[in-house]
Amino acid sequence: MSIFERYLTLWVALCIVVGVALGHVMPGVFQAIGSAEIAQVNLPVAVLIWLMVIPMLLKIDFAALREVGRHWRGIGVTLFINWAVKPFSMAALGWLFIGWLFRPYLPADQIDSYIAGLILLAAAPCTAMVFVWSHLTKGEPHFTLSQVALNDAIMVVAFAPVVGLLLGLSAITVPWDTLVLSVVLYIVLPVIAAQVARRSLLAAGGEAALSRVLRTLSPVSLASLLATLVLLFGFQGEQIIAQPLVIGLLAVPILIQVYFNAGLAYVLNRVAGEQHxxxxxxxxxxxxxxxxxxxxxxxxxxxFNSGAALATVVGVLIEVPVMLTVVWIVNRSKGWYERGAPAQATRPKSVTREA
Incomplete structure (x- = not known):
């Protein structure tokens, strides 16, 4: 692991501070960058996400995707967490903390809106950023790509019904243009670009050429992650400074939900005998x-100024720092995980996987 990766948490913390400060000092600049969007998808952020995920996608040999079926346990666990647990656990946590425990400290007219925002946040499984987290845990890239693609397909048909059920609405207007464009920008186009580049590199110089390019692009990927953080926190710098108590209270159920669902998925995979x-x-x-x-x-x-919008923004604010702690836990607990009898019993003798 490079020094840059080793101290990634420090760089993330610095980017958060820098982003908030710049957003407060130069709100006009960040408003201009934030307005560069199509269907509420920010294009500068999309470009940075490209630079983040393409190096990870370059490692994936699509011919090996046919082997992903051996990871059916992991796919089943993730689908169960994403669609049968996470939206409902977040709704319960939102009603417990925002609707009851923290109610006296929050604007009364925004309580229901805050809870709705938390539900919207939990009902949409992550896409592009997952490739970064998987890379940092030395995750199986073919499993990650297949799982993300499957989640995207399910999200197209399940997002509205799940949210509508939990919000108690008879109908919900889903921003389909945003959903489709996000999937295309963050998944489809980077996958195509990465595979074209991979084939060209292999044809020109073989595995050695591909390895050289991957070593060169690895710092670019992490730098893009940090630049994305500066932008995201810069966009919300004014709100962070203006409403620190509300943001702190909204963060509580989100934090509990992240660690609960990550821990449950991790333990279920171990019980099921899936590889680390x-x-x-x-x-x-x-x-x-x-x-x-x-x-x-x-x-x-x-x-735009609703409690629901603010609640989802809090999810943006804590996403990267919190997920880095989950990455740390997963990496540090690898020895404990692999001592599990079921996992050892079903682990294949050799695993063919891109480094």
Missing amino acids: CVAGPSALIGASNFFELAVAAAISLFG
């Missing part, structure tokens, strides 16, 4: 959120 390289990304996919869609849906349904 699958359990890690499974836990991370199960815990993280597709905050771009959640923010867009909250704004579309409740308005």
Whole structure:
């Protein structure tokens, strides 16, 4: 692990401070960057996400995707967490903390809106950022790609019904243009670009050429992650400074939800006998959120200045720092995980996987 990766948590903390400070000092600049969007998808952020995920996608040999079926346990666990546990656990936590425990400290007219924002956040599984988390845990890349693709397909048909059920609405307007464009920008186009580049590199110089390019792009990927943080926190610098108590209270159920779902997915994978390289990304996919869609849906349904929009923004604020702690836990607990009898009993003798 490079020095840059070793101290990534420190760089993230610095980017949060820098982003908030710049957003407060130069709100006009960040408003201009934030307005560069199509269907509420920010294009500068999309470019940075490309730079983050393409190096990870370059490692994936699509011919090996046919072997992903051996990880059916991990896929089953992740689907269970994402669609049968996470939205409902977040709704319960939202009603417990925001609707009851923290009610005296929050604006009374925004309570229901805050809870709605939390539900929107939990009902959309993460997409692009998962490739970063999987890379940091040395996760199985083919499993990660297959799981993300499957979640995207399910999200197209399940997002509205799940949110509608939990919000008690008879119908909900889903920003389909945002959903489709986000999937295309963050998944489809980077996958195509990465595979074209991979084939060209292999044809020109073989595995050695691909390895050289991956070593070169690795710092670019992490630098793009940090630049994305500066932008995201810069966009919300004014709100962070203006409403620190509200943001802190909204963060509580989100934090509990992340650790609960990550831990549950991790333990279920161990009980099921899945490999650690699958359990890690499974836990991370199960815990993280597709905050771009959640923010867009909250704004579309409740308005830009609503409590729902603010609640989804809090998810953006804590997503990266919290997921880095989950990455740390997954990496540090690898020895404990692999001492599990079921995992050892079903672990294949050799695992063919891109480094």
